Amino acid sequence: MKLIFLGPPGAGKGTLAGIAVDMLKTPHISTGNIFRAAVSAQSELGRKVKAILDAGKLVDDETTIALVRERLAREDARAGYILDGFPRTIPQAEALASFSAVDRVVNFDIPDVSVVERLSGRLVCRACGFNFHAVSNPPAKAGVCNHCGGEVYTRDDDKPAAIEKRLQVYREQTAPLIDYYRARGLLLDIDARPAAEEVGRIFRKALGI
Numbered sequence: 001m002k003l004i005f006l007g008p009p010g011a012g013k014g015t016l017a018g019i020a021v022d023m024l025k026t027p028h029i030s031t032g033n034i035f036r037a038a039v040s041a042q043s044e045l046g047r048k049v050k051a052i053l054d055a056g057k058l059v060d061d062e063t064t065i066a067l068v069r070e071r072l073a074r075e076d077a078r079a080g081y082i083l084d085g086f087p088r089t090i091p092q093a094e095a096l097a098s099f100s101a102v103d104r105v106v107n108f109d110i111p112d113v114s115v116v117e118r119l120s121g122r123l124v125c126r127a128c129g130f131n132f133h134a135v136s137n138p139p140a141k142a143g144v145c146n147h148c149g150g151e152v153y154t155r156d157d158d159k160p161a162a163i164e165k166r167l168q169v170y171r172e173q174t175a176p177l178i179d180y181y182r183a184r185g186l187l188l189d190i191d192a193r194p195a196a197e198e199v200g201r202i203f204r205k206a207l208g209i
């Protein structure tokens with residue numbers, strides 16, 4: 001199944017993707033994780049995008065589209081994928097439609113206040129990208145990922161000023177995709193307020209898996 005996870009930062013897309021990959025046996029492709037890995041590796045791409053990520057702004061469409069196009073062409077993404085954090089603009093959605101036919105777009109519905117609460121406590125594994133929360137779901141051992149033993153840290157863009165910027169960018173550039181995909185009959189709205197396990201149950205039922 002070819003899925004897009006759409007929703008504001010902190011809606012739980014990454015967390016649900018971590019659960020859904022086991023159910024669907026398809027890769028979880030997070031453009032945010034790919035950009036962060038490039039920043040950590042100090043690659044040419046990483047040097048180009050670091051300041052943009054730290055400020056909570058969007059990487060340009062051309063760079064992002066080329067990266068996703070290349071990733072989706074790989075063997076493991078042929079039968080299906082979960083795209084998390086892409087597309088984020090209408091031009092990205094149009095480009096995606098030209099090289100891959102998506103089956104469903106899962107829209108994570110959540111109010112801003114819940115987003116701020118989640119992002120300000122979010123902890124992420126630097127190695128596998130798994131998400132924890134300082135209060136509601138801390139790693140068993142502080143600073144260490146339960147799943148792969150990688151380092152668990154707070155993203156620079158989960159600091160308050162960047163959170164506000166990312167929400168503004170979401171409202172202006174990404175939220176229009178809700179109507180874009182609804183008009184194409186692909187949208188599946190999910191109430192993203194409950195805890196991850198419950199959202200996982202709702203997701204499973206809605207997709208019949």
Ligand code: AMP
Binds near residue numbers: 052
């Ligand atoms: P995320 O982990 O999805 O919140 O993404 C983290 C950051 O990576 C974003 O704030 C952007 O700077 C960048 N990014 C991720 N996905 C995209 C995208 N589809 N288009 C442009 N920038 C992106």
